[in-house]
Amino acid sequence: MTHWPHETAITVFDAVTSTNDTILEAGATDAPEGTTHIAHCQTRGRGRAERQWWSPPGGGLWMSTLLRPRVAPSTWSGISLVVGSAACRALQSLGVEATTLYWPNDLQVGDKKIGGILCEVRSRGARAWISVGIGINIHFDGTSKPDQEPPPSDVRARATSMTECGAPTSTTQLEVAEAVLERLWPAYERFQDGKSIPELVGTDLAHVGETVDVRTGLQSWKGIVRGLGERGELLIEPTEGEPPESLSTTDGVIALTGGEVVYGNKSTGETK
Ligand code: BTN
Numbered sequence: 001m002t003h004w005p006h007e008t009a010i011t012v013f014d015a016v017t018s019t020n021d022t023i024l025e026a027g028a029t030d031a032p033e034g035t036t037h038i039a040h041c042q043t044r045g046r047g048r049a050e051r052q053w054w055s056p057p058g059g060g061l062w063m064s065t066l067l068r069p070r071v072a073p074s075t076w077s078g079i080s081l082v083v084g085s086a087a088c089r090a091l092q093s094l095g096v097e098a099t100t101l102y103w104p105n106d107l108q109v110g111d112k113k114i115g116g117i118l119c120e121v122r123s124r125g126a127r128a129w130i131s132v133g134i135g136i137n138i139h140f141d142g143t144s145k146p147d148q149e150p151p152p153s154d155v156r157a158r159a160t161s162m163t164e165c166g167a168p169t170s171t172t173q174l175e176v177a178e179a180v181l182e183r184l185w186p187a188y189e190r191f192q193d194g195k196s197i198p199e200l201v202g203t204d205l206a207h208v209g210e211t212v213d214v215r216t217g218l219q220s221w222k223g224i225v226r227g228l229g230e231r232g233e234l235l236i237e238p239t240e241g242e243p244p245e246s247l248s249t250t251d252g253v254i255a256l257t258g259g260e261v262v263y264g265n266k267s268t269g270e271t272k
Pocket of ligand 1: 017018019020021042044045046047048049053055061062063064105106115116117118133134135136
């Protein structure tokens with residue numbers, strides 16, 4: 001059964017610059033939490049670090065949802081992981097069982113990216129709101145739209161799509177949207193009720209117990225992933241190299257809030 005704690009109004013647009021733009025604008029009005037925009041295509045879809053996000057008609061789910069969290073803004077950094085975990089479980093339920101979450105915001109199948117989360121915050125006076133942007137590649141091959149352009153080679157090299165990973169070719173945007181939102185709302189409620197990020201994300205987080213390369217500023221070092229901190233930080237036990245002294249260590253573990261983590265040869269800093 002669909003669990004909608006809010007009056008979720010879903011609007012589907014043909015083309016927008018970015019659904020994060022339209023939801024951030026909606027947030028400045030009295031649009032209720034849960035207002036959701038989906039676009040068939042985005043003309044200026046963006047990913048983390050202002051990278052472009054490939055988002056042509058028929059290629060995937062390009063969706064943003066408005067949140068107005070009642071909890072302290074200092075805790076909001078964890079929301080991206082709560083959303084990522086909900087999206088990860090949604091993909092698993094739709095036939096892409098191998099989906100995992102790479103900190104901080106990548107949905108991955110093996111070493112290929114299948115989706116990502118981009119949370120952006122705006123405020124006016126005492127009011128603040130978040131656009132939770134979710135991008136999930138559904139079709140790379142034009143199965144939903146015969147005239148669909150294939151992804152450019154750089155995206156192709158790093159990314160995959162649901163249908164390439166075992167989901168039926170009949171999979172639609174709305175089906176994926178519903179599967180994500182159904183899991184997102186209860187997880188978000190539990191987050192606001194005080195459940196911790198590590199508990200909410202559980203085993204969706206990839207690489208726990210594995211060694212990763214980390215780049216923070218000009219420094220590169222290695223460490224073992226120990227899990228997530230209370231606010232969604234990546235806990236890493238340094239094993240090689242010199243982490244910057246500005247990163248404080250508790251019981252031999254650094255709580256990473258930024259920087260680039262390299263898993264195998266692939267970095268989370270990439271667009272897809
Ligand atoms: C990333 O992995 O870097 C995050 C990608 C987020 C893409 C989604 S698609 C819907 C929303 N609108 C955007 O412009 N970006 C997000």
